[in-house]
Amino acid sequence: MAHPDYLADLASTVYENLESQHDWTLLESHTHKKQSLPETKTLLPRPLITGLPPRRLYLHPDDQVELVKTHATYTVDETPEIEWVLPMHLNEKFTLKQMAEVFDSLELPEPLAEGRCKRLLMAIVHDDSTVVYYFVHDGIVKPRQN
Amino acid sequence: MTSSNPRPHVRISKAANRYLVFDIDDVMYLRRNHNICSVFVGTMPQAPQQSAFMGLPIELMAEEAQVLVEKKVAYVVDDSNYHPARIAAAGPQDRQYLDVVKGITSDAQRSMREITEARKAMFAHKGASKKKERRDKKASDAQSSEDVTVAPSVDAEADTSLFDTAPEPSPATTKNPSVTRGEAAPEAWLATLTTSDALLTPSPGQNELLASVDVPASYPLYAHLQDKGYFMMPGLRFGCDYNVYPGDPLRFHSHFQATGFQWNEDIKLLDLVTGGRLGTNVKKSFLIGGRVEGEEQQRDETDKALDVRAFSIEWAAM
Numbered sequence: 001m002a003h004p005d006y007l008a009d010l011a012s013t014v015y016e017n018l019e020s021q022h023d024w025t026l027l028e029s030h031t032h033k034k035q036s037l038p039e040t041k042t043l044l045p046r047p048l049i050t051g052l053p054p055r056r057l058y059l060h061p062d063d064q065v066e067l068v069k070t071h072a073t074y075t076v077d078e079t080p081e082i083e084w085v086l087p088m089h090l091n092e093k094f095t096l097k098q099m100a101e102v103f104d105s106l107e108l109p110e111p112l113a114e115g116r117c118k119r120l121l122m123a124i125v126h127d128d129s130t131v132v133y134y135f136v137h138d139g140i141v142k143p144r145q146n
Numbered sequence: 147m148t149s150s151n152p153r154p155h156v157r158i159s160k161a162a163n164r165y166l167v168f169d170i171d172d173v174m175y176l177r178r179n180h181n182i183c184s185v186f187v188g189t190m191p192q193a194p195q196q197s198a199f200m201g202l203p204i205e206l207m208a209e210e211a212q213v214l215v216e217k218k219v220a221y222v223v224d225d226s227n228y229h230p231a232r233i234a235a236a237g238p239q240d241r242q243y244l245d246v247v248k249g250i251t252s253d254a255q256r257s258m259r260e261i262t263e264a265r266k267a268m269f270a271h272k273g274a275s276k277k278k279e280r281r282d283k284k285a286s287d288a289q290s291s292e293d294v295t296v297a298p299s300v301d302a303e304a305d306t307s308l309f310d311t312a313p314e315p316s317p318a319t320t321k322n323p324s325v326t327r328g329e330a331a332p333e334a335w336l337a338t339l340t341t342s343d344a345l346l347t348p349s350p351g352q353n354e355l356l357a358s359v360d361v362p363a364s365y366p367l368y369a370h371l372q373d374k375g376y377f378m379m380p381g382l383r384f385g386c387d388y389n390v391y392p393g394d395p396l397r398f399h400s401h402f403q404a405t406g407f408q409w410n411e412d413i414k415l416l417d418l419v420t421g422g423r424l425g426t427n428v429k430k431s432f433l434i435g436g437r438v439e440g441e442e443q444q445r446d447e448t449d450k451a452l453d454v455r456a457f458s459i460e461w462a463a464m
Contacts, residue, residue, distance in 0.1 A: 097440070
């Protein structure tokens with residue numbers, strides 16, 4: 001079982017964009033769940049990409065407050081975190097149900113800190129090769145102070 | 147919680163499909179204890195022309211009314227049916243109250259009549275004395291000055307009595323020149339009371355006049371956020387269903403623009419980009435959410451809080 005071709009192509013477009021335009025490293029494409037047996041490989045609802053951005057992309061507002069208190073904000077940029085990326089095309093539509101399925105299929109390398117939610121980067125591709133990235137949090141997460 | 151709280155239920159008047167709360171105590175109670183502040187929609191008696199600062203009543207969103215009904219802290223009454231039905235079915239206590247109102251009315255009518263009669267008599271007296279004065283003046287040239295000195299004193303007396311009684315009659319006499327000039331006393335002098343509290347004492351539950359609330363499709367998301375203690379205001383100014391504040395809107399900026407969707411409703415990605423981009427520009431997250439349907443719902447049925455799933459969207463700045 002595999003994803004339809006257009007989804008695979010979409011994933012590769014985003015993969016190349018991350019690699020070449022945004023200098024991400026450790027990039028990896030995912031089509032099947034990792035922690036399943038090889039013969040009963042479960043297909044992910046949609047192809048996903050993981051990778052390491054050159055700088056930290058997201059800082060939770062609570063952590064930001066802590067860092068401002070200890071004057072350690074400069075350390076953040078140097079500690080990037082692995083991010084999950086969900087490639088989508090602008091002409092697609094999605095439902096809350098599909099989004100929930102994608103989040104439920106996310107296997108995080110390590111358990112989340114208390115009070116934190118899963119997050120992913122939604123990469124939205126358009127035909128003119130523009131790719132825009134939006135963070136989607138699984139739950140009610142307050143906005144960053146910028 | 148409600149059993150230990152002796153506070154009477156909040157009365158929500160449903161009039162022309164709007165949900166209104168008229169009691170300022172209720173408004174403060176809802177704001178303090180149920181994170182609902184809503185919108186003031188009443189013009190102010192002192193400045194009815196201006197529309198920037200409004201007063202009581204507040205107009206609740208249908209979602210707010212429904213949440214309060216579900217929490218059993220309020221009841222919704224259809225005002226157009228309620229008032230006539232209530233007055234028709236008045237009990238002894240209500241009769242007593244209506245009698246008091248009628249008493250006030252007849253008192254007002256009586257004193258109005260008295261004032262009119264007194265004025266009539268006064269004008270008649272004054273006119274007579276003036277005529278007399280004129281007649282006397284013609285004849286006074288040759289006569290003694292006694293009559294002349296008497297006449298002005300009568301005139302002065304009439305003047306003082308006119309000024310004393312003038313402020314007493316109610317404004318209706320000045321508004322209605324026909325009343326002062328007219329022959330008969332005004333027929334209908336109805337007392338308008340400042341409150342109809344005494345007529346509004348039903349106990350919820352046994353009252354069949356309670357109205358239903360028509361909530362929009364985004365209600366589950368509203369109820370979920372409300373349950374978590376957020377304050378919601380109408381979302382027009384940020385193009386969403388609700389502006390979500392983490393506390394009283396007087397103290398906090400809003401954190402989210404929230405829009406509710408059905409579980410299987412198609413969401414256009416461009417809508418999501420638009421919401422996310424606008425939200426980032428105004429330092430908010432774009433929140434989407436809805437009630438979980440299907441298998442998941444059965445799993446979560448025991449825990450109502452899990453019934454809704456929400457996602458926060460922010461621009462990633464890359």
